[in-house]
Amino acid sequence: MEHTETLLAALSSPEREPLNHVQLSGKFNIAEATVKQRLREIYSSFSASFPELDHHAGAGKLRILRARLIQKYYQPSQPVVAPYPEEFISIIEEKIRRFCGRQFVFETFEQFITDNPHGYFTIVGDAGMGKSSIVAKYVSEHKSPCYFNILVERRNKPELFLKSIRRQLIDRYELPNSEDADLPTLLAQVAGKLTAGDRLVIAIDALDEVEQESGENLLHLPTTLPNNVYFLLTRRPFNLSQRRLAVSPGVPVKELDLRDSDYVHFNQNDIKQYIQYVVINPESEYKDALRKWIQTRSITDTIFVEEVAKKSENNFMYLRYVLPAIAKGDYNDLSLKQLPDGLLEYYQSHWVGMEMEANPGQLMEYVLYILLEIGTPIPCEMIAGIAKVDECDVGKVLDKWVEYLKKQNVEGEICYTIYHASFLDFLKTKREMDSNRRIFREVNQRITEYLENGMA
Template identity: 90%
Template structure:
């Protein structure tokens, strides 16, 4: 009976956040250790139905159990509103596909919510440290309203953010006559509808990619917040003098810098957990990775340790290097010869693709067209600008597929550079070789193509 009471109290409603062990301790007036013991026994009983409870180390099991119970048993009487906008479904699903660790981030954020009536919580980290994946994981588990600023898709302006968030809040909270409301008004209306124990968390990724006129707060975020309203934000470190988030005195603000030495141990642990997942669990790459390890007479521990060190705690490095190993791109190298860090990986791949041996080739032209256009464009348009056969462009796109994002826009398959880190790498190439003829040619061809199209 005590286990049933504890579980029912923790998961009082499918629409409400679960109570944590501190809240349960206060509710039942028992020690936190007793609550943890009860929850442990509850997880053990449910593990037969939901095996991931056994595989998940540390906190977060209650959220997993809540999600699985809702998926399996909950039949809402009202039509279910889509948990997140259709425009972000693909990025959320892609980011959580191989998600590992980062529990220390979620726990710190939960503590911030517990300690403050409202506020802004920002995750800061260099490119490739997994900030977008953290937001995607939180949104997927909590079905929070969200917005992903995406520079390479030009989805990074305040008016687009407000339009998306307004629609999400209106649909979720049934807010009449709010089609033209600004964000502070919307937040006030939502706050008035929240019942005891409820809260609104809006997750926004990549503030550093926002484009807007100077002088205004980032995305026009409000300087004050109603109670029970929180923002979960991410960004790269700002340079001196860059635009920052401004809030009124008394509004709680906290930053968690993933690059801080306090979190080095957690980052390294999560990186190793990701590598272990790839070599032991991932159905797509594990067998080929294990074969690469075994043919070099390596131990799993040695492989995990050395790849983790080479990654420099960068998940984007692992996202590229581990599949490359599995596909045989590094069959001619030993473990110690793998590239060190993400930028060296990009450079080594650039060389391996023959980009420096044959400058000005079609591959380079296609990449620089994507860089200069900076919005999703179809293969036909790339071929038209490059003045080559569409089939030849398609072959190039296939060779660089892991660096490109492919999406269906109005029935047409379009391409953009996948990640800001690779975009930065290409920009670096352009800046180092800005006098090269290829850049003038690419921009001239783009201008000619657009001029013909407008004629």
Template identity: 80%
Template sequence: MEQTETLLALFSSEKAALNQAQLSVELSISEPTVKQRMGEIYRKFSSSFPELSDQQGAGKLKILQTKLIQKYYQPSQPVVPTQASNSSPYPEEFISLIEEKIRRFCGRQFVFETFQQFMNANPHGYFTIVGDAGMGKSSIVAKYVSEHKSPCYFNILVERRNRPELFLKSIRRQLIDRYQLQNSEDADLPTLLARAAAKLTGTERLVIAVDALDEVEQEPGGNLLHLPKNLPTNVYFLLTRRPYSLDKKRLLVDAPEEELDLRDSQYVNFNQDDIKEYIRFVINTDSDHKKGLRNWIQTRNIPDTTFVEQVANKSENNFMYLRYVLPAIAKGVYNDLSLKQLPDGLLEYYQSHWVKMGMEAQPGQLMENVLYILLEIGTPIPCKMIAGIAKVDECDVGKVVEDKWVEYLKKQNVEGEICYTIYHASFLDFLKGKREMDSKRKIFKEVNQRIAEYLEEGLG
């Protein structure tokens, strides 16, 4: 009861926890008694929040407050309109993407809280999450959409799903279905938003989530995705993009706007905490990789805390690094390496895998050609087309896309045919870097020549 009394007094305000001196006055007890009670509180919560055991000295109170807020505190959220019983909570085209992104989602509570504060402080506006490739921007959007069933659009460069007309078509259909908008099949975005806003009641808000503005392909002139400069009351956009210089800014608005840059120094500790939480989840809970990871860790007599700390440091706060490296460890790819020998950062990981697959030793091999063909084509294509361009057997291409490079490629059904594209923009960037450096072997010139020949034969 004493510890419960202390805990309730400690967090009596949502804004800030009391310190030991303030608790002493509040509870009319001595500071040593407060210290003793807090020690018991930390000990009891350490089983739920292992970070408390890892933290030595100051900082435990902040960890406890952050974790309790993440686990139990639910701020007021936008009201979700009732969906028709036969409709999907989000667009069918993005269901698999959203489900994949949220399957191992961890943390990022500070992002959601900052966005909530922005909405509370402004009657409408644009809120943009900025971060490097692999920092989890798409997952943040997917998590928000999955919880609030918000209208959404994911710009995907490698699938050519990244043009203004496709965005408007999707958002128009979502808003018409959600708010039962009449005679809106040809309405532009400002009209749609105005009509949807007129349907909002009480404390309702309309939040539209749009991922990867940096991947949008659009002719010069006008706002990015033709987003309106101003917004109706209670209408908000949750956006994400990679960093760019101010002279390349393509979204100009008159409405309130705010950016949260995940790379900012004020978020370093939050990012590290979320990365560590993700690693702990995978090694302790994830059914796909837990066994292999625990075996790798135990074989090397590495304490869990050491593994979590060092892999987090090597990740450079990049979730995409963990998405590749942790499964690779579990599968035995790094059985010949120690913890310190694991790749540092996402680009080094890509390069080390490139070398492991013999790409440097045997330039121009089928695996390399397949990846370059996918890079140059830029849209989902079937094995048959890849084989036709590379002038090899279709079965050989199948071994590459289904075995050798399966983690890096996205498989999807396009009009009844299984097609492949590059999975993530960061790997796309890595391959483009290879293209820029490939001035001697001229592989890309050869690949483009073969693509041209294949297309000419098809037309003929």
């Protein structure tokens, strides 16, 4: 009975943060050691259903248990409206669809929150290492206010960030007369409404894609924070000349760099777990084709997982492209050892396979470079107008490169942009090497002519 009472007190509501052992000690008027012992026995009781409780070391077990219980048992009487903006629902759902691992990141962040009254926690990593997916997973489980900076959609400016976060905080915490409030004011108002055990975590993805004047704090984030207010941030590695986050002395700041040698083992395990999911899980759409490819080459699942993990160089974006490509038959003539090494080699091998090197200046190249230079979602008709070709021909090109493009409805019109920053980087290297054909100069000239004619 005492274990049941402790658990019910700790997890009083699916919408509230769990009470910690200090708060439980005060509530029941018992020693903290007694509370900790009860919690250990509770975790042991649930470990058969949720094995990660046994594998988790340090703070955060209670929140893991809460999340798993909500997922398995909580059935609200009314549909739950996602507490994040509609503009981010699709990206969150996509990123968490085959999410695997990264528990070491969540544990480190949970420990940071436990150890500090407030602060900034930043996840650093190269393109394709899963930073956006980590944020999406955290937001989906904790229903945190969030913002995803997206360069190709021009959703990456401080005023857009503030407008979105302001709306989220006003709606969630019922803040009166705050429609024009700045972020420090909003955070102070929310902090004043937080009850014991509550905290505010605001998750922001891709600080490296933010566009703003130099010399200012990224997104005008405050240099000081109220107690129980935390920011979970992600970014790609900065050059020394690039803007950074500045905070006042005494504000806790921590970076977790996914590239650090301390995390190599964790990254490799997560990569292998992802591959195993795609190869073995009945819900994987690529399972049957991948197993056929593996069996045709008389290799074991274990060897396949190990070798593909090595070739991925701990990059999830590599797996997102290579595993479907194997399933589709793109590598039927290759052995496991001949698969491309790393994401950039994959892009280059696909580029060569599409005869982009053999036939430079073809429509395919023009279409991709137009998307690169425009940098915002544009319709097929506009691409055709810039390239001065039939819209049907452009549509065929877009279909051939569909896995690299993001298709979205913009004011009733289907528009296209480059899907991921890593492929944008690859195309930019082509622009930097284009010293002989000058194709980018021609593309930009055509863009200028098209826009001038449209405004004439």
